[in-house]
Amino acid sequence: MSGQDWSRRADAEDDLREIVSIGRTRKQAAKEPAANVWFAPFNSSETTVEWRAAGAKPFAIIQRWHIADSGDPDKQGRPRTMSMLVVTRLPPGPVCHVAYVDAIANPTANELARKAADDFARGFTCGKDQVKVIGAPGRAVELATAR
Known part of the structure; x- marks a missing residue:
């Protein structure tokens, strides 16, 4: 899949939190449910997506996110970074998060995320279905889902 067909939108980085959404244009991406999902702790996302x-029709992406754990500072007092994978559904239909996989708690996190995308993304109803936690929840998912 090429970037010429899809636009990635990341914003709200000024306070060390990101939002990522997908659409054919930045304006369309901003209107998707994924554009309104944020994680309370400071976070960042990798630029690489799977x-x-x-066939030739994409239905989901998998992206690695880093979530800051303020409750577990390193020796310099900075929050440790916890890693998780986010499965996001693509059109047709709305763009939204489908599943979270804790990358540290699950040694086969990539495989779990792929299976979650393949099994759930196309039938997921944004706004109605709950985001699924796949595998062992782990600290990253705990931080990301706490409100």
């Missing part, structure tokens, strides 16, 4: 597709 596209999941059926």
Whole structure:
């Protein structure tokens, strides 16, 4: 899948939190449910995504996120970084988070995320279905889902 067909939107970085959404244009991406999802702790996302597709039609992406754990500072007093994978569904239909996989608690996190994308993304109803935690929840998912 190429970037010429999809636009990635990341904003709200000024306070060390990111929002990522997908759309054919930045304006369309900003209107998707994923553009309204944020994690309370400071966070960042990797720029690399794994596209999941059926033939030439993408239906989901998997992206690694880093979540700051203020409750577990390192020796310099900085929050430790916890890693998780986010499965996001793509059109047709709304763009939203489908599943979270804690990358530290699950040695096979990539495989779990791929299976979650393949099993759930196409049938997921944004706004109705709950985001699934796949595998062992772990600290990153705990931080990301705490409100």
